[in-house]
Amino acid sequence: MEMLINGKTAVAADDGWIEVKNPATGELVDRVPRGGKDDVAAAVEAADACFGAWSEKTMRDRGLVLARAAELIRRDHKALAELLTREQGKPIREATDEVRGCANILEYYASIAGQPAGEVVSLGKAGDCLVTRVPLGVCGAIIPWNMPVIIMGWKVGPALLAGNTLVLKPASTTPLTNLKIAGLLQEAGLPPGALNVVTGAGETAGEALVTHPRVKKISFTGNCATGHRVRTLAGEQLKALTLELGGSDPMIVMPDADIPKAVEGAFRGRFYNAGQICTAVKRLYLHEKIAGEFMRLLTAKVEGTNIGNGLAPVTEMGPLNSAGQRDRIAGVMQDVVDRQEGCVLTGGGPVTGKAYENGFFYRPTLVADVPADAALLRKEIFGPVLPVITVPDLSTAIREANRSQYGLGASVWSRDLSTVKEVFGQVHAGIIWVNRHLTVPPEVPFGGTNESGMGRENGFHAIDSYTQTKTLFLGW
Structure with a gap:
């Protein structure tokens, strides 16, 4: 299976490969390109080129793409769940729940697709201010291997709905279902370049994504040590950050x-x-x-x-x-x-x-x-x-x-x-x-404190994290 850059499948520049094996049997499931710095650069360029047209669409039109993608995921949920089990190892029942959960997340974001809330600040004789929210631009998402489909939904849904374009790097052991779902988003009407998937190792493709100067935000889910590394690298360029790290x-x-x-x-x-x-x-x-x-x-x-x-x-x-x-x-x-x-x-x-x-x-x-x-x-x-x-x-x-x-x-x-x-x-x-544990519906903000990270996934809070305020000052 190949990467997805600018709407087309792509092989890594160095033509290396990563083998994806079934954790239950050790059998080869597939292989993906070992992407690196050049592949990330190509993906960011594609996302940057697409940003203008995608961000100019109404939020309602962007939401319709997410809704159609959710329909396609539900259509193919059995095949997607089987693929997820083969690459990740979890029971087919849990894989099915996860795939359907991703569809549910996209449906949720489609359901709240209205124009971003703004406000008017009246300053009397000094004038009036219109405060609105605008997308950040090209964003990067780094996905872990434990819940790759759900967490892809958490990041892709709000980022795209808010008008951003995205470069996603899946985990090396579980990239296959992420690639399939990216293809379904494109089938649903997502324009080429709006979502790009670069497979590869964290120390190469991941670092290249975090440090690329045109990437405005990084959303990372993973362990604490890597999270600190991401925070340090992203902080040097003052990027926006969401870090969902470990827990106990x-x-x-x-x-x-x-x-x-x-x-x-x-x-x-x-x-x-x-x-x-x-x-x-x-x-x-x-x-x-x-x-x-x-x-x-x-x-x-x-x-x-x-x-x-x-x-x-x-x-x-x-x-x-x-x-x-x-x-x-x-x-x-x-x-x-x-x-x-x-x-x-x-x-x-x-x-x-x-x-x-x-x-x-x-x-x-x-x-x-x-x-x-x-x-x-x-x-x-x-x-x-x-x-x-x-x-x-x-x-x-x-x-x-x-x-x-x-x-x-x-x-x-x-x-x-x-x-x-x-x-x-x-x-x-x-x-x-x-009287329960684990349940995290898409309407509910999710994230931690202390070493568990910073920022929140899900709900309107996630939309806010993928936008920034912009003020128009009217001096009458």
């Missing part, structure tokens, strides 16, 4: 919670997509009154998880996305054992057997008796490992929840409104769920 979301369960519902929430919140989600439940705080019952139910559920190839309908958890991901999780768990930083209740190792020998499978893992300063609680563990901490009261849970450099999401499971208000007021996070 706490889940707090109080005695009055619906325990079976909370158990299901913890299971799905941690092991969905094999735990490879920024807003996954990464620290579970259980009130001591219900900890025993909760863990009996959760352990049984985890031990009954059907692990396998994501294309099998019965699979509940697929492989990790790469050998590197699997090895990192294995290293984390070896450290837990070596440092005696917890008791492994279940899991704690790769899945063995002939059916799994070529894939990157790791067992869903529960770890109890984790010390407050353990690495499992301080670092983001991007995989199917859940540390469990018993607490005597809500104040302790809140204090421990805030012992993190991150601040992306959190959830509280309780029927008591005063408990909810206390958690909402005191826990450091960009989004706090009550």
